[in-house]
Amino acid sequence: MLYEVLTGDIPSAVTRSDNVQKVPRALDRVIAKCCHRDPAKRYKNIAELRDQLRKIRVQVETGSGKNGESAPNSGKSRQGGPSLRRIIASLAVIGIGIGAYFTMLAAEGYRHDILARVPESPRSSTGIAAPEASARSGADTFSAMKPIIESAKKLAQAKLSDMENGPHYDHASWLIEEANVRWESMTESGGLASGWPVLHRYLAVLKWPVGMTFVPGGNVTVPINDRTETYTARAFLIDTNHVTASAFNAFCIKNKWRIPNGMNPGEYPARNVTYYDALAFLYSESTPKQLPTTAQWMLAVESTNQNPQDNDGENSDNIQPASPLFWSGYEWLRAEVLPDSVENQFGQKIPTINPSSDQQGNAAAALEYTAFEGFSPNLGFRGVLEFPTTLKEARSDFNLTDESRFDYHHSYRT
Structure with a gap:
């Protein structure tokens, strides 16, 4: 329910921030406390849980967090890495293509220079x-x-x-x-x-x-x-x-x-x-x-x-x-x-x-x-x-x- 509320997706299994991009790391502690073996150490009521989730929601929406910890943006911060890598890879392919083209032109020019x-x-x-x-x-x-x-x-x-x-x-x-x-x-x-x-x-x-x-x-x-x-x-x-x-x-x-x-x-x-x-x-x-x-x-x-x-x-x-x-x-x-x-x-x-x-x-x-x-x-x-x-x-x-x-x-x- 927490995952669905925060991400809008229905989880197929217990999710954690280290294997799912959209789950902020701060949510791990909330889930761990909800599932603690000792009932006395769990949240006492819904209001307490809501307060903790509200803090995480603010971090997700603003991209900032307390004590120097920034909660990843639900779609931007984490997804920016792969997009940047794709851009770099595309530029590399384009660069290789341009280099091969000019190398071919140089070789062809050299051949025509000899034949001329x-x-x-x-x-x-x-x-x-x-x-x-x-x-x-x-x-x-x-x-x-x-x-x-x-x-x-x-x-x-x-x-x-x-x-x-x-x-x-x-x-x-x-x-x-x-x-x-x-x-x-x-x-x-x-x-x-x-x-x-x-x-x-x-x-x-x-x-x-x-x-x-x-x-x-x-x-x-x-x-x-x-x-x-x-x-x-x-x-x-x-x-x-x-x-x-x-x-x-x-x-x-x-x-x-x-x-x-x-x-x-x-x-x-x-x-x-x-x-x-x-x-x-x-x-x-x-x-x-x-x-x-x-x-x-x-x-x-x-x-x-x-x-x-x-x-x-x-x-x-x-x-x-x-x-x-x-x-x-x-x-x-x-x-x-x-x-x-x-x-x-x-x-x-x-x-x-x-x-x-x-x-x-x-x-x-x-x-x-x-x-x-x-x-x-x-x-x-x-x-x-x-x-x-x-x-x-x-x-x-x-x-x-x-x-x-x-x-x-x-x-x-x-």
Whole structure:
């Protein structure tokens, strides 16, 4: 009855202030006296009990009590704690959400910042030879190219002596001999077209990083929808092996990049990587690279007379897989001319290639198209380095002039 009078609720059991929010602590003493075993120590009459309850009721309604004891408010003081905790918890959740949002924005901004720095040019966006420089401006001429080639020749021959017993020595020596023969037979009537193959061979020796293979330029037929088109590709260097999982993991840790699922460190192919993952990794290297185009990959297959994944490892100049696990894998190629049929509601797709799907060396039969944000356990990548297509780029990249007094160790970018 006392509980019902004070709280308006009907109790289901004997209640106390320590387990029921609405019961003030002062009421415990009143209940204890009412239920005392000795009748002489109980309240003598209703008037006495009413006086005690009136004092408690005043404390409940005013929120204050005698002798420094405050009776909890029947609904406010006790209930304020949980409400405050709920507010704090809500603010914490909101704070975590805001922090995650801005962290995501920062990561996305960082990714776009890296990708924005990936160089785009006529030769790097398609990998197909740009028009002859002489057709664009009168700056590049046969007479202007000759001293550049002479400078590159002397620097390449100087570097060859340091490459002795190295993995590329035999191939580099052969390239220099071939370039020398072409250089001696060059005539002005051949124009720049006859000079670029010579210059690129000398530059390959100067800029040849360990783990890359030189692919001479040439004509290559690229399939587009139900037709084929022939392109002329300049010489380039291509990674002998695909990018490994250990190398990609190191890149992710250093640059705070997302580590793809299933990317276990080791000398296995990097997998589950998107198109943007591949671009960011390649451009982060000390010598920024690009993904190979369809034309470049097909030219690499044809120039080595074998499928890049079918090498037995005996010839170090061929494109070798680091692991047989990748024989059934795909690799990202650079976006270039995309067939109309690969457009869908998700936008453009990017070409990928599975060299092992064709055993005749015809890379066209192995082409597939994948969404740029797509990834797969058997989808990896490798990079290419492209050579200059103008004399200005050659001078800038290698500090080439008509004077050959430069030490080659300091005359090209590493």
